[in-house]
Amino acid sequence: MSFDLQDIPLDSAASAAIAAQGLEYRLLDPGNRAALAAWIQADVRGFHRARPRKSDATHQLQVLTDRRVLGVYDPKAADRETPVATVSGWPAGLTVPGGRSVDAWAVSSVTVSPTHRRRGIARALMAGSVADARAAGAALAMLTATEATIYGRFGYAPAAQAATITIDRPRVRWIGPAAPGRLELVEPAELRNDAAALVRRAVARTPGEIDRWPGLLDRVLGLIDLERDFARATRVVRYDDEDGQPQGFVTYRITRELDEPGILDFDFLVAATDDAERALWRFLVEQDFVTAVRGRLRSIDEPVAWLLEDPRAITVSDVVDHLWVRVLDPVAALSARVYGATGTLTLEIADPDGPADGTFELEVAGNGRGELRRVDDTPSAPMATPTRAAPSTRRSRPSQGIRLGVQELGAIYLGGVRPSVLARAGRLAEVAPGSIALADRMFASERTPHLSIWF
Ligand SMILES: CC(=O)SCCNC(=O)CCNC(=O)[C@H](O)C(C)(C)COP(=O)(O)OP(=O)(O)OC[C@H]1O[C@@H](n2cnc3c(N)ncnc32)[C@H](O)[C@@H]1OP(=O)(O)O
Structure with missing residues (x-):
């Protein structure tokens, strides 16, 4: 755009x-x-x-x-x-x-x-x-919300969750593989040039992540005001691969009282490769003179639990709806993603007076690419105030299909919520037996969606 x-x-x-x-x-x-x-x-x-x-x-x-x-x-x-x-x-x-x-x-x-x-x-x-x-x-509007009660009425739904992960440092024993590259502690300003490209690559790996705007990295790296306590406390470690190419970094701060071990907080772990992700986690959890390692807005599906001998060293808390999505153009939105299974599925989307209302056919080919096309002749409706999705009264089509509201569409869009869960909640229905199971397989995402920033 x-x-x-x-x-x-x-x-x-x-x-x-x-x-x-x-x-x-x-x-x-x-x-x-x-x-x-x-x-x-x-x-x-x-x-x-x-x-x-x-x-x-x-x-x-x-x-x-x-x-x-x-x-x-x-x-x-x-x-x-x-x-x-x-x-x-x-x-x-x-x-x-x-x-x-x-x-x-x-x-x-x-x-x-x-x-x-x-x-x-x-x-x-x-x-x-x-x-x-x-x-x-x-194709869609998106936001992060202060309160979860506000945006559903406008057609938004939580599409990617986030959680706080706390690791009890004394219980840590690393059982994961050793990363082949090396770690380098760098001054935040030194990372400025590499950081933007690394972030772009990391964003492209994870559904739910959004483009970072100019200026965000300066804030994360503490470069806006170097005299501030936040900036003075911020440390950065970079992971370089065997060829010396930067592949990730994490920014963190350790807070501690005099003579007491500290708490390590990190809020920006950027990994363009799995090696980088593991190496940075290892760096964080093996810090000495630290009692706990805490990361906010982490994925609800972090691999770290499989990298420590004692998975109970990890506490996942504050699981929140984080990224909210409001689909505006189902054809553009759904044709952009890759699907977990092939098939043809009719989507009867209820978006009363909204732009996503209508009946569509989703066809997914062998390469996972999906194509959505409108199969009713509803003209694109002008946007009025959206309301909670109402059950469709349209005649069901003979093929496999589901009926859902625009909110439910937003919830399943990135693969963070299974259609069958919404069906159990009475918020999504199938037009023929087996359609929900097919929808579950098709909307599955290889990677759990996750957004690691507020915006
Ligand atoms: C994407 C973001 O920026 S998230 C940040 C949201 N902003 C904040 O949290 C800052 C503090 N809160 C506020 O500034 C305001 O209370 C706002 C923006 C949340 C709401 O502003 P208002 O002008 O009072 O909302 P408005 O009168 O248009 O209400 C619209 C509907 O939302 C509902 N609503 C408004 N605020 C809330 C709320 N905090 N919780 C639940 N429902 C709410 C109203 O009851 C109303 O419902 P209905 O018409 O469907 O019956």
């Missing part, structure tokens, strides 16, 4: 819904630093965060220049320059099973001031962001 994000017209339905409240929906000009700075203040306030340091605000201003930034303004407010609601969006690739990247629209910074909540502003912003995503040609 390459176009000027400013060229997308402001969604008229969202504008009208906001105007009906006596408020104004505005697209911010990336050159207007004062307006963006006020928007940032509203954004952090909306998330109950402290006012940003100057270095963070400057960094955020830079990040926002590549995004579509929208605000809602109250002409009656004492401070009319600070928005009462915020949202931002930008095009980003999402890795799907098989390693391709699908054009997606990332939605972030959805906040409504505590003084203006529960009068439909977020609903209008969500409809506006879907309109933006469709105008940008995105």
Whole structure:
């Protein structure tokens, strides 16, 4: 997707819904630093965060220049320059099973001031962001959520989970193979050039990972403000293969009291190969003078349990819905991924008044590539406010097929949830015996989907 994000017209339905409240929906000009700075203040306030340091605000201003930034303004407010609601969006690739990247629209910074909540502003912003995503040609919209109760009503579903993994360091005995390369402790700034390429390769290996935006690595590596405690504590180790080529890195910090062993926290383990992944895990879990090793936003399917003699040394906690997906264009979304089994499956998708509504046929050939085509003659419906999926009343087709809502489609899309689980929950039905079992096999992903960042 390459176009000027400013060229997308402001969604008229969202504008009208906001105007009906006596408020104004505005697209911010990336050159207007004062307006963006006020928007940032509203954004952090909306998330109950402290006012940003100057270095963070400057960094955020830079990040926002590549995004579509929208605000809602109250002409009656004492401070009319600070928005009462915020949202931002930008095009980003999402890795799907098989390693391709699908054009997606990332939605972030959805906040409504505590003084203006529960009068439909977020609903209008969500409809506006879907309109933006469709105008940008995105196959789906995606987000990470503060609360799991908000986005289902807008057609989003959790598609990739994440968890905190804590390892009891004294119980660690490594039984995995030794990696053939070597580890190198490097200063964060030294890694800046290699990091972006390594991250791109790591993202392409895992369904659920999204393209990183310019600036994210600077934040992760602590390069925004070198004097900050976070930056001073951040250490980086890189894994190079036998030929001396960098294949991964991990950033970590050890927190400890005087004379006490510490806790190692890592939040960015990037591995472009399995050797790199194992070597970096080994480095982390074999640290001396450390009682625990803790990684947040890790996969729920980490191989580390099979690399330690005592799998009970590992505690998996805080398993959360992490990546939420809202399918907008089923043909583009489902034709991008690779499937676990061949077959032909009809999908009757209920997306009342939404763009994904209709009947489609998914055909998967021997190479796992899938092709989806619409088999009804429903014109692409204009986006209205989506609601929870309702059971379809369409006549069932004789072939193998399933009936599901757009939320359920989002849930199974990356292979993180089996259709049969949704069927047991009464949220998905088969049109002929055996269809759910076929859907389970077809939607399976070789690798469990996982997203390792917030956005
Ligand atoms: C992708 C992201 O950015 S995630 C970040 C989300 N933002 C935050 O958590 C910041 C703090 N919270 C907020 O700023 C606001 O409360 C928001 C953005 C979550 C909601 O804004 P509002 O303008 O109050 O929401 P709005 O009035 O449009 O409500 C729309 C619907 O969502 C529901 N809803 C809104 N907030 C919540 C919530 N926190 N939990 C459950 N339901 C909610 C409303 O009840 C309403 O339901 P219904 O119309 O289907 O009956």
